[in-house]
Amino acid sequence: MIEAIHHAVIHRLHRDAGQPAVIQEAPACLDVNDAPLRELVESVHEVYGGRQGKSYGVFDPELTLVSAEPYLQQLRDQNNADFYAISISMMQILKDKVESQHFATGGHVLMFDFNAHGTRWFVIAIVNSAPGTMVDANFRVVPAPHLDVNGIRFAGRVNFIEWEKANQRYISFLRGKSSEVSLYFQKFLGCSTSQQDLDDTRNLVKVIKKFAAEKNLDEASRERLLTEVNNIAADKAERQEPLDLGELANRVWPQAPEDLNAAFSQADPPIADGFVPRKRGLDGLVRFKAKTAKWKLEFEREAIQDHTIHFDPDEGTLTIRNLPADILASLTNEFSADANPNNPTH
Numbered sequence: 001m002i003e004a005i006h007h008a009v010i011h012r013l014h015r016d017a018g019q020p021a022v023i024q025e026a027p028a029c030l031d032v033n034d035a036p037l038r039e040l041v042e043s044v045h046e047v048y049g050g051r052q053g054k055s056y057g058v059f060d061p062e063l064t065l066v067s068a069e070p071y072l073q074q075l076r077d078q079n080n081a082d083f084y085a086i087s088i089s090m091m092q093i094l095k096d097k098v099e100s101q102h103f104a105t106g107g108h109v110l111m112f113d114f115n116a117h118g119t120r121w122f123v124i125a126i127v128n129s130a131p132g133t134m135v136d137a138n139f140r141v142v143p144a145p146h147l148d149v150n151g152i153r154f155a156g157r158v159n160f161i162e163w164e165k166a167n168q169r170y171i172s173f174l175r176g177k178s179s180e181v182s183l184y185f186q187k188f189l190g191c192s193t194s195q196q197d198l199d200d201t202r203n204l205v206k207v208i209k210k211f212a213a214e215k216n217l218d219e220a221s222r223e224r225l226l227t228e229v230n231n232i233a234a235d236k237a238e239r240q241e242p243l244d245l246g247e248l249a250n251r252v253w254p255q256a257p258e259d260l261n262a263a264f265s266q267a268d269p270p271i272a273d274g275f276v277p278r279k280r281g282l283d284g285l286v287r288f289k290a291k292t293a294k295w296k297l298e299f300e301r302e303a304i305q306d307h308t309i310h311f312d313p314d315e316g317t318l319t320i321r322n323l324p325a326d327i328l329a330s331l332t333n334e335f336s337a338d339a340n341p342n343n344p345t346h
Contacts, residue, residue: 003115005032005041007083011091013098013106013126021095021106029084041112043149044125048157048174050265052246053273056169060192067190068093072122075113076160087111090124094188101184108147119162125155154185175274201281203271204233204243205302208285211263223287228252230285233277242274 012024030037059069071086091109098104107128114121130148133141155174162170171191175182208229212222229252236243249260264271284302291297297318303309310319323331 001116002038002042002045003117005038005112005114006120008032008037008041008110008112009084009087010111011087011109013091013095013109015098015104015106017105018102021098023091023095025088025091029087040110040147040149041114044110044123044127044152044155045114045116047149047152048123048125048155050262051152051174052261052265053175053244054172054270055175055186055191055274056172056270056272057186057191058168058171059163059190063187063190063192066093066096066187068124068188069190072158075122076120076163083113090188097184097188100187104184113160120160122158122160123155125152127152154182156185156189156191158189169269169272172270197275198278198281199269200271200275201233201237201277202284203267203269204229204277205282205284207263207267207271211260214263215259225252226285230282233282233285234279237277237279237282240276243277245271245273 008030009026009028010030011026013021014024015021032038059067064070068090071089075081075083075086090111094109098106107126109124110127111122111124113123127147127149128151129145130151132144132146134144136142153174157172159170171189173182173185173189173191208226212225217225229248232248232251233243245264246257246261249257249264253260264273283304284300287298287300288304289298299309304311308321310321311317312319
């Protein structure tokens with residue numbers, strides 16, 4: 001829920017493929033108390049938050065002078081910052097980046113900064129018009145084009161609070177259907193993607209396990225889901241290819257992929273869609289099983305990852321650390337009984 005809109009403006013960037021871009025500047029900022037604007041901002045905020053296909057990062061110092069960063073820093077740090085002038089400067093940078101990408105086109109460029117959930121954000125989104133119809137006062141069907149919020153392909157968001165704290169991933173942006181085309185938008189923001197593939201891989205594992213638990217899957221179904229995710233992600237890791245979360249959801253949970261997509265979008269920390277999985281981060285998806293005539297052993301591979309279980313190949317031993325109190329008590333009693341020669345049960 002948006003608590004307050006501080007500033008908002010909509011400019012127009014027009015470009016035919018391969019041609020120079022043309023900026024049409026708005027005459028002024030919009031009235032932040034205007035009901036239709038608030039509805040538009042709420043819609044963009046909601047659509048962006050629920051969208052898969054986002055990448056995350058931080059400002060790249062090497063791109064500072066040719067990106068939106070210095071203007072956003074003015075907006076963040078100066079109480080009397082001129083939002084309209086800042087937006088015009090950012091439009092010029094956006095124009096330059098669009099012209100550097102052959103197939104990049106323009107649209108209505110919406111910029112706004114606001115507070116939501118105790119955090120201040122800045123959002124920029126390129127929104128295109130879509131055809132539509134309506135019935136006029138004379139009961140005739142007439143054209144009624146509208147802003148296609150659900151069809152937004154290029155948008156970015158900056159978390160000012162996380163930026164001030166110098167935390168990771170305070171910038172996010174939509175990847176778009178073509179990473180090459182969306183690259184201009186990343187450069188406009190001046191964003192260096194902190195894909196942190198290993199962290200994203202481990203976070204993916206946590207989300208999948210939580211999803212399986214929430215669905216109350218039986219053991220066989222849980223193992224089937226985890227194994228399938230592992231196989232797909234491991235294949236991507238082997239090929240060094242990005243993992244599309246939407247595609248993954250469709251393959252491993254075809255009966256309701258939107259449920260798994262929702263789990264991905266709500267991940268905390270967020271998973272950068274399009275990351276390249278790391279094999280060692282997938283350990284938690286696969287269980288190790290072994291048995292002999294006298295014992296049976298089964299554990300999830302993340303127990304090796306967090307050093308709960310340690311294997312010494314030279315000594316031929318397996319060490320289990322941090323035993324729960326009930327298991328420790330049971331083993332203590334068992335081995336104490338074995339060690340007592342007067343125990344009548346032995």
